[in-house]
Amino acid sequence: MANATYQREVINQAGLDMLNLSISQLEKAKEAFVNHDSDLAEEVMNIENRVNALDLKIEKDCEKFIALYNPVAIDLRFVMAIRKINYDLERIADHAYGISKYVVDVDKKIPANLIAAVEFDKMFATILLMFESITDAYENKNVKAARKVFKKDKILDEINVQSFSIIESEIKKDTSIIAEALLLFSVVKKFERVGDHIKNIAEEIIFYIDAEVLKHNKKK
Template structure:
């Protein structure tokens, strides 16, 4: 039979999964709205923000109650601490999806297929969605190998983001009437890059609570060291 703290922890994980599904729907819809200039869908993503915020508050409260009532230790304590951080990152990903949808609402026609193609914006969005989905799987299965693999995949998003400035600037030079469109797409690409960072943060928390290892900033330090060589 499960004791009280196990029941509470199980409820906490279920609640977090519900929020995860909601934010995933926001992200997927944001992508769809971006490709079709669908104002109605973009509006739906924005409306869901309130629901995501309610989940955020509820999960924070559940974590606070667990800490106050049960003083968890070891893996249980790490799960509560990791959940607090994952919750915050999910809420931010939801905000980012809303930000993307706001750009869509300001446009009357879809983005130029050529601009989407040369920037690899859709491939980037698809990879972010795939990482987000796989991160959920890793969390459910307590799979730290899977979580580590997700962290490595963020490099692709960073690479596309780094190149997007010059690619879009060149496109706008050759197509002066596409300046507003180019700036909007650049902003969306930056937001998708942030989603990659937030997913990486979640993957790091999965590793922390399972293996009691803090992986945050490790890869950044390695990159700096390599750069100094």
């Protein structure tokens, strides 16, 4: 059984590595986008290979763990949760890649007033706080930290909804910024999706620790 414990720890550590790598990728992509730094964007795109390799390793390690140890109860919930968490982290890294590709492919720096108008910095700061919560939840089996994510995701949803009318009015004021405005709108949408993936991760952590299924739960 000691071997199973060791293998579980290997998977757990790989999951944490994936979490840290995804956060790093998104931080770099945001910085590259705001500063129109194509070198940093290229770096994010190159590191995508490392993300994909780690994604495959976690998937194989989880399959091996199930085949070798036939886990039950919390061990089974752990390996099921890690597989789903890994999927969401890989998708977050994909969004970082997509944002970086915009920077490389489209030679347009987004005007600072446009970035400020859609509360872009508030949106990203909220994402970082959500990442802090799930990192704490993951490392310390802290269900309370995982639950903090849900309220913060509503902030992202609100900013995303408002961004359309804000961008529309900015374009009406200055039609020469249409390309930049649409690009910014695409990144805001990606940030909103990142929030959804973080929320999924929080749900999986709660499922693994407390055996509580939150997916599809609706408040009456």
